[in-house]
Amino acid sequence: MIKAENLTKIYSPCGGCPVTALDDISLEVADGEFLAVVGASGSGKTTLMNIIGCLDMPTEGRYCLDGTDVSTLDSRGLSSVRSKKISFVFQGFNLIPTLTAAENVELPLIYRRMAAAQRKEIVKQALEAVGLEKRANHLPLELSGGQQQRVAIARAFASDAPLILADEPCGNLDSKAGETVMSMLRQMNKMGKTVVLITHDNAAAKTADRELRISDGRICV
Amino acid sequence: MNYGNFSGIIKSIKRGRGRSWLTLCSVAVGVFAVVVISGIGSIGSERISSTMMTMGINSAMVQASDEDSTVALTREDVAAFGRLQGVNKAMPLMAAMSRSVILENCVNCYAWGVDEDAREIISIEAVYGRLIDNHDVENRSCVCVIDEDIARQTYGRGNIVGKKIKLLLNGSYYEFEVVGVAKSGITGLQSMMAGIIPDFAYIPYSTMQDITGKSSFDKIALLLDSKSADENLTETLTEQVNGIKKCEGSLVINNFQSQKGQLTDILSVVTTVLSLIAGISLIVSGITVMTTMLVSVGERKREIGIKKSIGAKSGDIMWEFLSESVLLTALGSCLGIILALLCCFIGCAALSVPFTAPVGAAALSFAFSVFMGAVFGVYPAGKAAGMKPIDALRS
Ligand SMILES: Nc1ncnc2c1ncn2[C@@H]1O[C@H](COP(=O)(O)OP(=O)(O)OP(=O)(O)O)[C@@H](O)[C@H]1O
Numbered sequence: 232m233i234k235a236e237n238l239t240k241i242y243s244p245c246g247g248c249p250v251t252a253l254d255d256i257s258l259e260v261a262d263g264e265f266l267a268v269v270g271a272s273g274s275g276k277t278t279l280m281n282i283i284g285c286l287d288m289p290t291e292g293r294y295c296l297d298g299t300d301v302s303t304l305d306s307r308g309l310s311s312v313r314s315k316k317i318s319f320v321f322q323g324f325n326l327i328p329t330l331t332a333a334e335n336v337e338l339p340l341i342y343r344r345m346a347a348a349q350r351k352e353i354v355k356q357a358l359e360a361v362g363l364e365k366r367a368n369h370l371p372l373e374l375s376g377g378q379q380q381r382v383a384i385a386r387a388f389a390s391d392a393p394l395i396l397a398d399e400p401c402g403n404l405d406s407k408a409g410e411t412v413m414s415m416l417r418q419m420n421k422m423g424k425t426v427v428l429i430t431h432d433n434a435a436a437k438t439a440d441r442e443l444r445i446s447d448g449r450i451c452v
Numbered sequence: 453m454n455y456g457n458f459s460g461i462i463k464s465i466k467r468g469r470g471r472s473w474l475t476l477c478s479v480a481v482g483v484f485a486v487v488v489i490s491g492i493g494s495i496g497s498e499r500i501s502s503t504m505m506t507m508g509i510n511s512a513m514v515q516a517s518d519e520d521s522t523v524a525l526t527r528e529d530v531a532a533f534g535r536l537q538g539v540n541k542a543m544p545l546m547a548a549m550s551r552s553v554i555l556e557n558c559v560n561c562y563a564w565g566v567d568e569d570a571r572e573i574i575s576i577e578a579v580y581g582r583l584i585d586n587h588d589v590e591n592r593s594c595v596c597v598i599d600e601d602i603a604r605q606t607y608g609r610g611n612i613v614g615k616k617i618k619l620l621l622n623g624s625y626y627e628f629e630v631v632g633v634a635k636s637g638i639t640g641l642q643s644m645m646a647g648i649i650p651d652f653a654y655i656p657y658s659t660m661q662d663i664t665g666k667s668s669f670d671k672i673a674l675l676l677d678s679k680s681a682d683e684n685l686t687e688t689l690t691e692q693v694n695g696i697k698k699c700e701g702s703l704v705i706n707n708f709q710s711q712k713g714q715l716t717d718i719l720s721v722v723t724t725v726l727s728l729i730a731g732i733s734l735i736v737s738g739i740t741v742m743t744t745m746l747v748s749v750g751e752r753k754r755e756i757g758i759k760k761s762i763g764a765k766s767g768d769i770m771w772e773f774l775s776e777s778v779l780l781t782a783l784g785s786c787l788g789i790i791l792a793l794l795c796c797f798i799g800c801a802a803l804s805v806p807f808t809a810p811v812g813a814a815a816l817s818f819a820f821s822v823f824m825g826a827v828f829g830v831y832p833a834g835k836a837a838g839m840k841p842i843d844a845l846r847s
Pocket residue numbers: 242243244250251252270271272273274275276277278279431
């Protein structure tokens with residue numbers, strides 16, 4: 232699924248000294264694998280996820296997603312790759328605040344120009360899968376943090392992208408809500424999705440197929 | 453483009469911030485101003501046209517020009533003018549600014565000395581009682597016909613036939629018996645330009661001559677042949693009447709047609725200028741739209757990031773923001789148009805003027821403000837669309 236070679240990312244903020252966030256990282260993730268990326272704060276986890284998620288380009292290195300060399304794509308091509316292949320679950324503020332849960336789940340399908348009737352059916356299924364069918368017409372503000380994360384997972388489910396990228400999805404949640412979110416990610420993984428989970432919680436990382444530790448932009452172990 | 457998300461845009465306006473409403477209102481105010489002003493203008497010129505109709509489009513007035521008032525118009529002139537080619541009838545006319553006193557109420561009015569032909573030549577019409585006839589003229593009797601407006605202002609009703617009124621003529625008050633009440637031809641106009649065009653009172657011209665001590669006439673009213681009533685006729689007639697009186701250009705002919713043209717011209721210039729000034733407020737509201745959209749783009753950075761991360765293309769984001777600003781201005785201008793039409797309607801009802809919707813102005817200002825929405829929306833929308841997903845997410 233993912234094949235990255237010698238990824239390096241150097242941020243050069245204007246008026247500051249350049250920061251090497253990723254330093255020569257190579258990794259491979261197989262289809263259907265559940266990978267946990269662990270590391271201390273500032274170690275470059277989010278930077279890595281942005282590159283894997285085609286939100287950012289590496290300064291150096293090659294990155295192939297599902298056989299496509301991403302560095303050759305323009306912004307239009309990148310968004311189409313994101314639309315077809317990747318779903319994100321961010322730490323918080325995953326949802327559009329003015330849209331209801333159902334509308335949020337529907338959004339990736341709209342961007343994919345799917346017909347309305349088909350969309351409604353998929354949205355219904357996705358919300359049922361995360362146990363939030365009763366909250367379909369609630370706005371994000373009317374949902375708890377855990378429920379919001381579950382809506383984000385439902386959105387990933389609905390968009391049916393083969394790769395799910397979760398950046399600290401349980402970061403703001405208590406252990407119980409966090410556990411629910413984790414179990415849903417595992418469930419998605421069982422359904423054949425590739426999951427890359429970014430976390431600093433070792434316990435959560437243990438449940439993954441494989442752990443990848445990074446520190447100061449380098450892979451250790 | 454992604455039209456499926458249209459309802460989402462309406463939702464984002466609706467569920468969105470009070471700011472959207474304020475922006476919408478600023479557009480509405482601008483459109484309201486434009487439509488109301490041109491509405492007033494078109495109603496005004498409508499009134500002028502219809503008023504001039506009732507005043508007799510085929511009439512013209514011969515009078516001494518302002519510079520030379522020594523020319524005296526006589527009975528023979530009336531007869532001579534009446535025989536001219538293109539003139540059907542001529543009538544002597546006396547005119548004086550006056551003041552009427554009815555039941556202790558003073559009303560400024562314009563007194564006309566007329567005869568029986570007034571009905572035809574200057575198109576007056578009796579609502580109650582009768583008009584001045586030749587019998588009154590022969591007897592030099594103190595009878596008068598007044599505008600219905602005067603009756604309503606003083607007695608509070610139209611029919612005051614038989615009442616006595618006093619008219620101030622040549623420095624002193626004379627008592628007249630009201631024998632008729634005439635339809636006020638220019639009610640709407642009069643109330644719109646309160647005081648500028650006074651109400652009228654009609655008395656026999658002979659009585660007026662007695663009071664003012666004149667043996668000549670102030671003016672001669674002509675009823676023109678309707679088929680040949682145009683600019684050329686006025687010119688040739690002017691030459692001819694000056695020829696008859698041998699007074700080279702001292703006599704001028706005013707016809708209502710050209711007066712109407714002048715009035716409507718002035719009105720349309722005023723209306724256009726005011727509308728343009730109001731149109732500037734549309735540009736101002738366009739800038740307001742831009743500000744709102746820019747603030748909104750800044751505020752919704754994260755939202756844009758999420759949308760891009762789940763597969764929105766730049767075009768999708770562009771369309772969302774652009775259609776939001778166009779929708780804002782469209783809704784705003786609809787609101788403004790509705791309010792303006794309502795205002796015009798109420799105004800017309802209050803002035804008892806037939807309601808004509810300023811459709812052209814409404815359509816134009818709608819189109820203009822929507823165009824403004826698009827123009828001023830492009831920059832914020834482009835800014836949103838051009839955002840890099842990571843930059844947008846990192847806020
Ligand atoms: N846009 C940027 N400009 C400059 N430096 C950046 C930028 N983004 C990240 N960095 C730097 O890159 C390094 C890695 O950042 P990153 O966000 O990937 O860390 P992280 O592992 O996700 O940390 P956390 O666990 O706190 O989220 C940090 O030192 C950070 O300061």
